[in-house]
Amino acid sequence: MRFELTTGWRYLSGERRDRIMRQFALICLAISIAGGVIIAATGGSALGVAMLVLGLLATALFALLSMFSIFTSMSVFGVTLGVAALTVVIGVTTGFQQAFRDKVLGVNAHVIVRDQVPIADYRTVIDHARRIDPDVIAVQPFIYAEVLVTRGKGELSGIGIKGIDPELAHDVLDLDRHIQSGSIDDLQTKPGELPGLLVGNELAHKLHTKVGDTLTIVMPFSNFDSSTRRFSAAPRTRKFVVKGIFHCGFDEYDRRLVYASLAETQALVGQGDIAFGVELRLADVERAEEIADTLERDLGGTYEVLDWHELNQSLFTAVALQKIVLTLILTLIIVVAAVNMVSSLQMMVTDKTREIAILKSMGAKTGSVGRIFQLMGLVIGGIGTTLGVAIGLVTCEVVLAYGYPLDPQVYMIDRLPIVIRPFEVLAIIGLTLLISLLSTLVPARAAASLSPVDGLRYD
Numbered sequence: 001m002r003f004e005l006t007t008g009w010r011y012l013s014g015e016r017r018d019r020i021m022r023q024f025a026l027i028c029l030a031i032s033i034a035g036g037v038i039i040a041a042t043g044g045s046a047l048g049v050a051m052l053v054l055g056l057l058a059t060a061l062f063a064l065l066s067m068f069s070i071f072t073s074m075s076v077f078g079v080t081l082g083v084a085a086l087t088v089v090i091g092v093t094t095g096f097q098q099a100f101r102d103k104v105l106g107v108n109a110h111v112i113v114r115d116q117v118p119i120a121d122y123r124t125v126i127d128h129a130r131r132i133d134p135d136v137i138a139v140q141p142f143i144y145a146e147v148l149v150t151r152g153k154g155e156l157s158g159i160g161i162k163g164i165d166p167e168l169a170h171d172v173l174d175l176d177r178h179i180q181s182g183s184i185d186d187l188q189t190k191p192g193e194l195p196g197l198l199v200g201n202e203l204a205h206k207l208h209t210k211v212g213d214t215l216t217i218v219m220p221f222s223n224f225d226s227s228t229r230r231f232s233a234a235p236r237t238r239k240f241v242v243k244g245i246f247h248c249g250f251d252e253y254d255r256r257l258v259y260a261s262l263a264e265t266q267a268l269v270g271q272g273d274i275a276f277g278v279e280l281r282l283a284d285v286e287r288a289e290e291i292a293d294t295l296e297r298d299l300g301g302t303y304e305v306l307d308w309h310e311l312n313q314s315l316f317t318a319v320a321l322q323k324i325v326l327t328l329i330l331t332l333i334i335v336v337a338a339v340n341m342v343s344s345l346q347m348m349v350t351d352k353t354r355e356i357a358i359l360k361s362m363g364a365k366t367g368s369v370g371r372i373f374q375l376m377g378l379v380i381g382g383i384g385t386t387l388g389v390a391i392g393l394v395t396c397e398v399v400l401a402y403g404y405p406l407d408p409q410v411y412m413i414d415r416l417p418i419v420i421r422p423f424e425v426l427a428i429i430g431l432t433l434l435i436s437l438l439s440t441l442v443p444a445r446a447a448a449s450l451s452p453v454d455g456l457r458y459d
Contacts, residue, residue, distance in 0.1 A: 004371045012068060013068060021066035022062070028055050031051055032051065035053075049402050053395050056394060071343075074340060079383075080384045081333065082334035082388065083429075087392025087425065089327070092396075092418055094323070095416070100319060109279030109281055110282045110285050111305060112280075112305070113125055114304055115304070118275065119277065120273070122141045126140075128298065135282045136291065137282065138172045139172065139278060141279075144161070146159075146220070147218060149217055149258070150218065151216075152214075160256055161258050161259075163260050163264065166184050169184050179244050181211050182211060182244020184198070186198075186244055193241070194241040195238070197242050197244075198246055199245055200254035201246065202255040202408075203257075209242055211243065216238070217240055218236075219237070219270070221235065249413055250413060292306060335435060338381075341436065345444075348443070349446050352447075360450070370445065370448035374437065384432070384436075389429060403415050
């Protein structure tokens, strides 16, 4: 194996040392370092990010050209680009998955029990849910209704109001860490005071409201009489005071959701002591589906029990599908680089015909000659993969530190999320090396099948 590796490396490098290309590589490395300094000095700069990333790519290209032929360098650089792009995209798509999951679980429970009609005996459901599994650590009832909110000065918005139990909500929801001012405890109504609300920061900005302001909640269609099928004078309204503002970073919630106490929301809805559902918090969120299925079987009837993933299935399915499609598309870049590698190795077989013939005439076995070119392909793939993963990881860390802003109304989150998972990086490395190995089969077979007589015929 040492003979094959040494011979393959000699074929690849050809003892090439281009000093001009090396100087260009050093200049590009200096540009990249300057970009890093700019990022550190400014706390994040688009110019610095561009200088760092493009400088690293240029450094890799010129360093390759200083060591290998242009055909080999392009083969390695093609793999580098493909692996770097795939690493960044996988990090970003995984980041979106993680960000959406964190945002959803930040203001929602892990499992929700609901019925086709308001639940009058919700306390029985709560007791049953608490006993269903040791992983159920907290349970609370809730009410959710679509309403209108106004400050009385022309600002009006359609929102969702969620009634929660202020005493139980701390253990069920992660809302505490998203509250910028006030607290869940402020939702407890004190004698002689208006009931309180927790308002999303985007909604507060839209209504030009702050803590201490009074808002009016309007219950649409509450004035509709189903028996006469007519509307009465005015819908039910109730005044609330803003007790706190939260920011979860998920635009749908920050712009359209408010929290109130369960009792005050029951009074607004006007259907008595009922709940629209019961929500559970689990010690292990990955068991949500299992516990939801068990609870649904035990409750029976018309109860529907959904885990956090089912409640947001369309969102998570869309992100997962996007991740798969982008991975397949970017894998094609690696495949194209592998095709370029086949051409490069095939040209090298033709160029080294005489040397291959000499090796065979000196006793080199057919399999040994083939392994030389297989190892050459793995070296090309290995160098390209190493450079690509390194550049991709550096790019991810730099972009993450830079905190690239997003439009929350489009992407639902305000910063570009990036999450690097080691097993995904290992999968990229394994896939690239496999493609590189497969691309060597044709050139290796062509080299192994050469006859010493054919290689030395015209010498």
